[in-house]
Amino acid sequence: MASPESPSVGFTLEPVVLELGRRFVDAGFELSLVGGPVRDLFLGRRSPDLDFTTNATPDETLGVIKGWADAHWEIGRAFGTIGLRKDGFQLEVTTYRAEAYDPESRKPVVAFGRSLVGDLERRDFSMNAMALRLPSLELVDPFGGVQDLHAGVLRTPGTPEDSFSDDPLRMMRAARFASQLKVDVDPEVREAMAAMAGRISIVSAERVRDELVKLVNGASPRVGVDLLVETGIADIVLPEVSALRLEVDEHHRHKDVYQHSLTVLDQAVALETGPDGPVPGPDFVLRFAALLHDIGKPATRRFEPGGAVSFRHHDVVGAKLTKKRMRELRFDNDTIKAVARLVELHMRFYGYGDAGWTDSAVRRYVTDAGPLLDRLHRLTRSDVTTRNQRKADRLSFAYDDLENRIAELAAQEELAAIRPDLDGQQIMEILGIKPGPVVGRAYRFLLDERMESGPASEGEARAKLLEWWAAQPESAEGAGSARLAEDEAGEKGNE
Known part of the structure; x- marks a missing residue:
């Protein structure tokens, strides 16, 4: 790609993109590829979305695409967006916007703008505030998006306070991009997130959930979660995770549960498989269970005689807290049940290496896990974060032995489909x-x-x-x- 100073950028786009650009220009309008697709071109990635912006009104956009698009829809028309499908691609064309938000409202108040630069200025981050004019391929980058991409830093086109006031969800997007793109968040952006964290409460649970899923499924979810916790946003959207930062007493009688949970998350990500394996990554259920597996500990912590610390039944309590939080975030029932079940079962293995299990206990372990067994294997292994190598080796050997016994019994009895001998x-x-x-x-x-x-x-x-x-x-x-x-x-x- 050419430098940001170049009037054009040399690369190949899908023919449908250039063809749409020519149609708009021939009709007397402007059209630009904008946002994520342009950013991803600089990152050498193929974007799943093709988003465009134009000075044409929605009615004028319909006039340009009718008879050319294979299909179109007008669900986002009130926000200036017309969707269409052409040659297997889905495209969205949105009229330039000058958008303002009611500080107390969850919904934007839309006003159409007059210029491409004005439209870019109201976008979330500078690396997403770039456009390619079509069909000329002229790069428009008024806020230094290319420079920020090369520097690996996330900044806003204007002040972060103005950006987050317009749409508080952008604070969660900052954490999501930190996870997905492995970029640093500019200190001013981080400070604004901390100062304005409370505004995330006016955003709908569904929008928060969708950003959280993208964050957890990112390349480095630990970074994104840590940003939410440090800025106080997690106090509102995932308070159970923030609560894991238990104070460690002067005798260090227990490890930092929060940092342990982030390490378990990292290790679970590393144990995901390729697309042909039993747990293809990114696997949200496994990752979210790894993050939440110990959220029952703050409520169950007890200081025992002699200085020991216990967390009895934190697995059961954690499963209940998981269900409650995920319901509030409007997750579907199947996902809630899967994550909560893993949290509930994550301690089941412990004690196997000391006492051993009967065949009956092994059968129950497999049956209770059901279709989550491969995820449970990975969660249990990920939960070993001890620095005591002898202990880590002992637990690993014990779990190897358990998996071997499961395989042997499965070969004999089809464990995954255990049923009574009579129906x-x-x-x-x-x-x-x-x-x-x-x-x-x-x-x-x-x-x-x-x-x-x-x-x-x-x-x-x-x-x-x-x-x-x-x-x-x-x-x-x-x-x-x-x-x-x-x-x-x-x-x-x-x-």
Whole structure:
């Protein structure tokens, strides 16, 4: 690419981009590729988005693209945006904006602008405030975006206070870009984030969630999370993570839970697999569980006699806190359940190396993890951050042994699909009962037997079921035993 002083930039764009530019110019309008796609060209990356800006109004944009676009939509028309699809590409064309926000409102008040530079000035960061005029490919960079990209620093086109006042979500975007692009945040931007952190509370939970997902899935999520915590933004959007900064007493009786959690996050990222592996990265569920796995510790910390520190049941408490926070951030139920389940299970492995597990315990571990097993393997391994190499080696060896046992049992018993040896229909036929709660109780009994003793033949399972049934109050024999016990109790009461 040419230097920022050059009137043009030499590289190849998709033909559809240049063709759209010619259509606008032939119609008497301006059109520029803008924002992230231009930034990504300088970074040597292919942008998933193709965003354009123009001096044409939405009605005039529709006049240019109708008959040429394969399809178009007007969902963002009130904000000046027309979307279209052409030759398999999705494009958005937005009228120049001069945008102002009501300080107390979550929604922007849109005013259309008159110039490209004016439009760029209202964008979030200088590296996103660059444009390529089309079809000439003239670079427009009035705020030093190329220079900031080369320096690896995130700055705003105007003052950060004005930028964040316009849209407080930009503070989270700063943390997201720090994670995605591995850039430093300018000190003035960082100071403004800390001073204005409270304004993030007026942003909708859905917008905050989307930025958080992009941050966590970035190349360096630790950097982004740390920026949110240091500036106080996490106090509002992820207060449970901020609370991990427990004070370490003078005897250093426990490690820094916050820094430990960031290290676990780093190590979980390193254990993700390629696209053909069991946990392709970036995997949000694994990463978010790694970040949140210890958020139950502040509420469960106890100083024991003798100076020890305990966090009993922090896994269970942490799972509940995870669900609560993710619901408030409007995550979908499947993602909430997956992350919370990993948090709940992350301590299950400990003790295996000391006491060993029966085959039954191994089966339960696999069954409880279900489709999360490969993520649980990685989370558990990531949770080892001790500097004691002997302890780290012992835990690693123990988990290697557990995984080998899981593999051996899986080869014998298809652990991932463990079911009782009799299904619901067979249970009803054998016991002569109709669908209802009793069938569920019988099913759970047989599942426990399957976990404890491994697979059984149909005859063996039938015998166990009948033995169990004889002791139940609903069966004829069980009911008789129950009446006899009641009679005996009554007789004793009359004595």
